[in-house]
Amino acid sequence: MKNAIASIVMGCAVALSATAYAAGDTSNTDMASSAQQGADANNSMSHGEVKKVDTAAGKLTIKHGPLVNLDMEAMTMVFKVKDPAMLSQLKVGDKIDFVAEEVNGALTVTKLQKQ
Template structure:
């Protein structure tokens, strides 16, 4: 009888620990609704124009984190969705912008001078 009770106790302990292990740390999982993801997607990032290539429709931007793309701050080249965006800014301008991945390229889809 002692062996049966010991086996049941060990089985219960293993079951509880396996369940806790399976639950694990879920802090990095995306649990938000589509609305929250949409808000993050449309949130503006901050940056500074470093170079303009009007003929190619590209801007080099030194930017902070791009939360919607999961990127840290850096300086990089972006295409622009609308070619008129390059005429709205000059080198040194501080901007707020939204960048998205479009056709395999990072593209500025919204742009506002600060």
């Protein structure tokens, strides 16, 4: 009788620990998924229209939609460009997709694609 009770108790303990382990695995997966979504948001492109190209200063004025990664609303503003060669392909009125990041305290376009 003691062996039967001990077996039942051990079986319950194993089942309970397996359930707790599985629940822990699920929460870790959710956190990894959230971290990936955060990374995707940082790398997602914003949309805009070129309003001014200043090749001498290495700057670009863009009328843009919300910049999710910088928590900014839509507006028109001036950005530095990471690579001045980006400016040679642009003219006023071009529609662009871009990524802007804060680099050394300055808002900088780090990726750029013409639409």
